Amino acid sequence: MKVQSIAAGFGAHKMRLMAVTTALAASATASVASTGECNVAGIPSFPDMSVISADAVSEPAAYCRVIGRIGTETEFELLLPDEWNGKFIMGGSGGFAGNFDNMANDAFNVVTDGWATVSTDTGHKGSNIVASWALNNLERQVSFGFQAVHRTAVTSKAIIADFYGTESQRNIFLGCSRGGGQAMMVAQRSPDVFDGIYAGAPAYSWTKEMAGRWTHDAQIMYPDPNQITTPVIDADALAILGGGIMEHCDALDGLKDGILNDPRQCDFDVASLTCGEGETNQCLSPEQVAAAKAIHGEAEFGGISWPGTPMGVELPGNPLGWLIWISGGYVEGAEMDFHPGSEQSAFEEPPIPNATWGFATQMMKYFFYNDPDWTYEGYDFSDYAHHAERLSSSVDADNPDLSEFRANGGKLILDNGWMDGSLTAYGTINYYESVLALDPTARDDVRLFVRPGVTHCSGGPGPDGTNYIAALEEWLDTGVAPDQLDAPFVDPRTRQPDGRGGRIICAHPSVVTYDGSGDPNSPESFRCEVP
Structure with a gap:
């Protein structure tokens, strides 16, 4: 297998590196200057890998930008800072990838802090x-599914070791959405490559959630796949639905702030919004009520089930809620920014009414059935399970056995926003609980944080400024697992504190709990409490 061959190819190189006497300074702030040159000839190549380009960049920090290719067509972008801090971080991508999106550098600008960092297009453009x-x-x-990230990681670590004359002393993976699924995949399949891993809003079940559940939801919201302009629940109905839920449940946590600290407490009956005889305003039709209940509820299809979307995601003002992910409506020429930090695509995109509709139909066409003309018209999931089983071993990261990663000293943080309209927090909770069901001691090395008021990866009315790189580093340094983390309110563009203060987030199963009287923008006014 190619993964094994390239790893074997690094064996002799690694033995040589072990003889290098240069050691990193003990101080975390010490830096290592490169011993290589920033040009194609100065970057080492390895079996089945070539360097395409290497260019010196001066802003926002001085670094060497390396573009390389592994195997047939897997390309990567590796940034090597002139003053290296001795650490390596790989950033995950979004959606179906196809570019060099790098969450670590896009969200935290890690190269300015001296991190060597890499991303991959996962083998296509x-x-x-x-x-x-x-x-x-x-x-x-x-x-x-998994091979490109693994090969990019081990290749990058080998390049780093050669370029600086010593191996990286800390290796972290940071990803959200598809990158969160990549993060879970490396924890399960590459357990000795990274020390710390952050998996945010993880797209870890492509066959069950993104193909199965989202096709189910597409059939509900757009029963006719040829009519994708107006959903069953349009913008007006969505405002009524979201308003009714918030009116009933917003204050349950002690604060009327547009945030449900724990949507599981919300017992709102959507049927109470059903239009009465002759009523047409501020109410929902029976079809809309049924659709809302189906989106919120557990769905069964093809012999499996998947949980629904938490209540509280519906408000039209939620930038990454139902309008982008679940309801929407196709508008010719409109661009859909469904993943924070993604570069604007230069590639043509198909007409889609919302992001889950787009991902589901693309998965079905090009992974499940290899038929560009496939539609869900009349689709009954009768042969769904067969194709899901065929694909799952390649694209799903749902194995709860993290024993090898943990045995290597690895620490994993899982995360989801309660207001995420795409990858339901319930699915992430289910995976985490399956890990603990297999081995309850896994909580020593794996923690889940479900963030109130946070949408997909970031954004929303909740505080979403938690620095997960710092959290992983502290955990790795001290060995103390985090029970709670600071969550500042930040500017969505700069990711810097916006002056509003902050709150906390709690390790599952604890829930962020308000003290009832303190400043709602102060962490001291909140505690973590198991329901």
């Missing part, structure tokens, strides 16, 4: 909401 590249191409499907 294209818009991150298009999967036509996967048509009848098993190599690309496997590269996307």
Whole structure:
């Protein structure tokens, strides 16, 4: 297998590196200057890997930008700072990838702090909401699923060791959405590559959630796949739905602030919004009520089930809630910014009414059925399970056994926003609880944080400024697992504190709990409490 061959190719190189006497200074702030030169000849190449370009960059920090190719077509972008802090961080991408999106550098600008950092296109180029590249191409499907990230990581670590004359002393993976699924995949399949891993809003079940559940939801919101302009629950109905839920449940946590600290406490009956005889305003039709209940509820399809979307995500003002992910409506020429930090795609995108509709139909066309003309019209999931089983081993990161990663000293933080309209927090909770069901001691090395008021990866009315890199580093340094973390309110553009203070987030199963009288923008007014 190619992964094994390239790893073997690094063996002799690693033995040579072990003889290098240069050691990193004990101080965390010590830096290492490069011993290599920033040009193609100065960057080492390895079996089945080549350097495409290497260019010196001066802003926002001085670093060497390396573009390389592994195997047939897996490309990566590796940033090597002139003053290296001795650490390596890999950033995950969004959607179907196809570019060099790097959450670590996009969100935290890690290269300015001296981190060497890498990202990969996962073996293809294209818009991150298009999967036509996967048509009848098993190599690309496997590269996307897990192989590209693994090979990029081990290749990058080898380049770093050669370029600086010593191996990285800390290795972290940071990803959200598809990157969160990549993070879970490396914890399960590459357990000795990274010390600390952050998996935010993880897209870890492509067959069950993104193909199955989202196709189910597409059939509910757009029963006719040829009519994608107006959803069953349009913007007016969505405002009524979201308003009714917030009116009933917003103050349950002690604060009327547009945030449900724990949506599981919300017992709102959507049927109470049903229009009465002759009533047409500020109410929902029976079809809209049924659709809302189906989106909120557990869905069964093809012999499996998947949880629904938490209440509290519906408000039209939620930038990454129902309007982008679940309801929406196709508008010609409109661009859909569904993943924070993603570069604007230069590739053509298909007409889609919302992001889950887009991902589901792309998965079905190009992974499940290898048929660009496939639609869900009349689709009954009768052969869904067969195709899901065939694909799952390549694209799903749902194995709860993290024993090897933990045995290597690894620490994993899982995260989801309660207001995420795409990857339901209930699905992430279910995975985490399956890890603990297999081995209750896993909580020593794996923690889950479900963030109130936070949408997909970031944004929303809740405080979403938690620095997960710092949290992982502290955990790795001290060995003390975090029970709670600071959560500042931040500017969504700069990710810097915006002056409003902050709150806390709590390790599951604890819930952020207000003290009833303190400043709602102060962490001291909140505690973590198990329901």
